[in-house]
Amino acid sequence: MRMLGIEPDVQVVTENFLTVPGLVAGSDRVALLQRRLVDRIPVELGVRALPCPVDVAPLVEAIWWHPLYDDDPEHRYLRDLLTRVAGRV
Secondary structure (H helix, E strand, O other), rough: OOHOOOOOOOOOOOHHHHHHHHHHOOOOOOOOOOOHHHHOOHHHHHOOOOOOOOOOOOOOOOOOHHHHHOOOOHHHHHHHHHHHHHOOO
C-alpha cells in the first residue's frame, strides 16, 4: 500500500490470515484478505466483502530453512507435505 502512496493506520497485527475476520467483525477496521478465505467467512460475523480498490500483487508463499535441515527426515517430510498441499491448491 505504501508503494501506492497509501499510508495504512495499522491497529492490529496478526500472524495468521484466518484470524482476520474476527479482528474486523464488529469494528470499523478494514483488511485485505484472499478471496478463498473471504468466501469462508461465516455470515453471522456480519463482515462485508468488497472488491479491492487498487491492484494488488499476487501473494507469494515460500518456505525457508537452514541447510543443516536439508537431510533431516522430519524436516524433509514437512517440506514434501507442504509441496503436495500447495500443488493441490
